[in-house]
Amino acid sequence: MSVRLCQRCSAELAPDDIRCARCGARTPLPYPWYLPILSGMILLLIAWAVIDPEVVWDYIAGFGAR
Numbered sequence: 001m002s003v004r005l006c007q008r009c010s011a012e013l014a015p016d017d018i019r020c021a022r023c024g025a026r027t028p029l030p031y032p033w034y035l036p037i038l039s040g041m042i043l044l045l046i047a048w049a050v051i052d053p054e055v056v057w058d059y060i061a062g063f064g065a066r
């Protein structure tokens with residue numbers, strides 16, 4: 001990880017600092033673009049592991065037959 005600098009006073013920031021310790025400027029954490037996609041895929045994987053796909057398929061099939 002690279003060192004982040006305050007955009008206002010160029011002070012060095014801790015990796016998890018949300019505000020600059022010297023001037024108090026807000027320093028939003030760098031937000032990787034793939035984070036929402038990654039978390040969504042992890043959620044889908046967890047859902048796939050927790051929910052038995054056969055149960056879901058039976059439910060859909062039963063719903064159509066009704």
Ligand SMILES: [Zn+2]
Nearest residue numbers: 006009020023
């Ligand atoms: Zn600053």
